[in-house]
Amino acid sequence: MEVVAIDQISPDQVILFTWGIVTVNATLAYTWLIMGLLVVGSLVITRDLSSERTMSRWQNLMEVIVGTIRSEIREIAHEGTDTYFPFIATVFLFILFSNVFTFIPGYVAPTSSLTTTTALAILVFVAVPLYGITKNGVVEYLKEYFRPTFIFFPFHVMGEFSRTLALAVRLFGNLMSHEKVIAILLAVTPLFFPVVMQVLGLLIGLIQAYIFAILAMVYIASATQTHEETGHKPTKETETVKIQ
C-alpha cells in the first residue's frame, strides 16, 4: 500500500483536505503525528522522573539521547550548551523520528518533502544569525561577513544561502530517493531486498538526522565563535572534573 505513488515526488502532493489556501496534505498530517508522538511520549516518560540511581528504561533512553546530544554540542560549541540544546535537539529528534518510522507500511516521512526540509533549513538559516547576534551583537556579527577583507562579503552571503539550500536538498534527496528505491524494489523483487533496504533506510534516516543536527550546530558555532580565539580547553577540563 503506497500513500505516495511512484510518479509523485513528494507527500505534499497527497492532499487530504483543502479549503481555500488551507491545504492539509500528507506531510502536515505525518508531521502532526510525529509531533504528537514526541509530545505524548515526553509527557509519559517525564511523568515519573526519578533522580535516584534507579530509573525507568524509557527515562534512561531519553537521558542517553539527551546526554549524547549535549556532549556533541559541547564538543562543537564548547560553551553555551544549554542555549543551543533545545533547538538542535528538537531538529534532531524530529528528523530522527520522521525517518525511522519509514519501515511502517503506509507511512511517508515528512522529511521526504522538500517543503519540510526547506522549513528546517530556513529555521537553521534564521537561527544562525539570531544566535550569533545574541552572543556577539549585530556589529560584531556583521563584521564577520567582511573578514578577512570586504571582498569576501559576497562569498559569505553566497555561502549562507548555498549551505541552507544544501541542508534542505540533502535531507530531502536522501529520504525521497530512498522511498522511491524501496517502491521500485517492491515492484521488481518483492521479497528480501526491500527488507534489506528498509534496514538500510533506518541507518540512513539516523545518519541524516545526525548530519543535519551536527551541521546546524556547526553553522551556529561558526557564527558565535567566528572571531574568538580558538581553543576552549577549560570547558573540557571542567567537564572532566564533573565526570570524576
Next chain:
Amino acid sequence: MHIDWFVFLCQIVNLLLLLWLLKKFLYGRIIGAMDAREAKIANTFEEAEKARDAARAAESQYEQRLQRLETEYEGMMNSARQEAESRRKEMMDLARAEVDRLQERWLETVRSERDAFLQELRRMAGTQIYAITRRVLRDLADVELEKRIVEILMERIEAMDEEERRKFRDSVAEGGFITVQSAFDIPPDEQRRLDEAIHRHISDGAEVVFERTDDVMTGYELKSDGHKIAWSIKDYVDSLEEKFYHALYEEAQEKR
C-alpha cells in the same frame, strides 16, 4: 521539486511549536533530573570523601593511641621487670643474710660444743694425767701423790720471798684468811703440817681454810685476798688443750 508555501509556513510553526513543547515537557524535566542525579552523585562522593577523611583521621588517632599504649605497656613491663629484679635481689640478700645468720648460729653452736667438749676433755685428761701421774709416782717413789703435792706446797711456802709473804700478811692483817684449794681432800695430818708451815712462814694468827674444788684439777692453790701461789697439772692440761684445739680446728678447716 514543489514547495507548498502554506505547508511551508505550517511546518515552520509546527517545528517552533514542537520546540516549545519539547522544551517544556521533555528537556527541562530530563535535564533537571540528570542535574539532580549528578548533584546527588557529587554529594555522595563528597560525603564519601568526608567519611574517608574521617576514617583516616580515626585510623591515625587509633594508631597513635595504640602506639602510646604500646609505649606505656613497654614502660610498665620494664618497670615491672626492674621491680621484680630489685625484689629478687632484695629477697636473695635477705636469704643470704638468713643463711649467714644460720651459719653463724651453727658455727656458734659448733664452737660452743667444741668448747664444751674441750672442757670435758681437759677435765678428763687432767683426771687421767693425775691418775697416771699418781700411779707413776706411787710406783716409782712409793709416795702418795697427794702427800708429795702437799710437800711441794710446803716447799713453795718455805721458798716464798719476803715480798710474797708480806702480801699474804697484809691480807691477813686486814681480816682476811688464807684458803688452800686442792683437787683432793688433804688428809688431817697433812692439813696440820700445812697449818703449821703457814703459821711459821707467813703469819702466826692466820686462819687457814681448806677447800676442795675441781677448778684446780690435780694440784693446789694458796690464796688470800687476790694473792695466791699455785701448782697444778692444769698448766700441762692447758698445753694439751691448746694442742688439741689446734688439731680440732685444722680438721674443721679441712672439712669445710
